[in-house]
């Protein structure tokens with residue numbers, strides 16, 4: 295939330311840098327605003343803006359050198375540098391049992407490569423000497439055979455060790471990747487609901503997969519790459535110097551300039567990695583939003599619009615990739631040209647001169663060339679490592695952003711434990727006011743009322759009056775800015791969150807089911823073994839109370855599809871009610887639980903609610919339908935987030951100036 299003004303500032307401060315992308319993104323987010331003149335951005339709009347700012351920074355001439363995107367996602371409170379955070383992450387996630395042997399093998403491979411260079415040079419010299427002197431082939435064979443045998447042993451070790459280290463590294467990489475994903479998912483799933491309303495699921499999944507893969511790719515091999523290639527570089531340089539000092543000096547002459555270019559490449563790659571990942575997250579966000587809303591897309595005949603949107607996102611992604619590729623390749627090319635090609639001509643001329651003068655044998659020349667190749671390989675791989683670490687640093691900001699993020703709704707360290715059995719279920723709201731993040735308007739204002747055990751309280755009011763927001767606060771999916779919500783007199787913020795959630799059963803406006811079997815769905819979150827026959831009975835009772843037995847018995851024992859897509863709206867609603875009942879919670883919070891049911895089923899469900907209340911449950915229900923409201927013991931009438939009336943239905947109907955009588959009940963659905 296804090297980032298929004300920064301983003302907008304970045305756009306405003308660089309008016310010439312605002313490209314069509316930025317303007318389109320701003321227009322888009324403005325048009326998606328629901329009647330509020332302030333910039334209310336949902337996750338997708340934020341992402342569009344962020345990508346657009348990135349593009350503006352990338353592609354506009356005036357500001358090309360300073361893309362601001364990395365500043366936009368700077369996490370708060372991150373005191374350690376990213377490099378030390380990455381090192382700490384490596385220590386936490388690395389798999390030493392796999393990585394240590396793999397690194398040792400890798401180092402030994404670097405050593406045997408130099409040894410093989412020497413052996414080959416020696417073999418060549420013996421063979422050439424023998425040819426020159428016209429010596430006896432049997433003698434030459436005797437001299438060559440042990441060296442060749444040793445070479446063969448080294449080569450064989452090299453092949454086997456290569457395979458083994460490949461497997462070890464791959465295993466370590468996958469294990470590390472999965473544990474980083476698990477860590478990120480753990481951090482993600484405990485965030486408050488509001489967080490998910492601000493960030494699109496596609497972008498979050500993209501972070502979960504793409505960012506962690508990129509991070510582990512670098513982290514996993516960084517120490518091994520560093521040690522092995524430093525070793526390769528130093529061994530090669532020392533041996534090269536021993537072979538021929540002057541040639542070695544010529545070989546390393548371009549090193550300082552090449553080093554500067556590598557540093558520059560690292561900076562460029564780091565900067566563009568963030569842009570790449572933001573663009574990819576945008577691609578995934580577009581796809582997942584379209585797929586999740588495929589019905590709406592098809593009904594609106596908007597397939598083409600979505601395809602265009604997706605193509606736009608992928609083309610933008612491609613642009614960033616192209617840009618990165620060209621810049622990175624250009625810098626690498628210059629660096630390689632300097633380090634390899636330019637020093638090669640003088641090296642070759644000098645080597646030929648020394649051979650002609652008899653100062654260098656063919657074998658020594660071969661050994662020198664092989665060592666030079668090894669030295670260059672070491673340098674190239676260290677440069678790759680540096681670029682990779684720069685990329686990881688840039689990407690890790692977002693990773694740490696999430697793993698560090700503290701949800702705004704959480705259990706205090708000394709939170710009070712509250713076993714479900716000890717709770718009577720008295721829910722009270724005392725002077726509660728609540729505003730959604732980034733909104734000017736209060737959704738709930740100074741609301742005070744109680745729901746007692748054994749009582750059904752109906753929340754009524756026009757659409758947007760604040761009914762769902764109150765239920766959200768009662769389920770502690772958000773905390774109020776003012777006042778308190780209490781259970782048995784305890785402020786919800788002082789209670790252990792898990793304990794509190796065990797005390798409530800919730801039915802949402804849009805019932806959430808999982809792609810699992812019907813029984814798994816009903817028992818979801820109840821921590822019960824659905825194979826246990828006594829527990830099955832408990833679930834069956836809940837299903838029966840929700841008037842769902844008939845259709846549940848007819849269902850095959852198969853998963854219900856994503857979000858229960860193989861069920862009708864009314865069936866989904868009844869399963870959600872059954873789940874809430876099965877929890878055996880003392881408080882039931884229901885948001886229009888019967889809106890999709892026919893009159894007869896609704897009547898039966900409403901009588902179930904009355905029965906549950908008569909057994910001591912406290913039921914708070916947001917309702918638009920008279921049948922549900924008529925069964926309530928008390929009605930709370932809301933207008934613009936405020937309680938304007940409260941009382942029994944008969945009382946409210948008798949009141950001459952009753953808002954309930956004048957406007958609310960006449961607008962209610964009867965069937």
Ligand SMILES: Nc1ncnc2c1ncn2[C@@H]1O[C@H](COP(=O)(O)OP(=O)(O)OP(=O)(O)O)[C@@H](O)[C@H]1O
Pocket residue numbers: 491730731733737755756757758759760761762763764
């Ligand atoms: N996630 C959200 N972010 C920002 N504003 C929201 C959010 N959810 C609701 N609002 C706003 O809060 C106000 C109250 O909404 P709420 O959903 O509580 O109303 P409601 O009475 O339940 O409406 P309905 O009967 O249509 O479900 C509305 O102005 C709405 O636009």
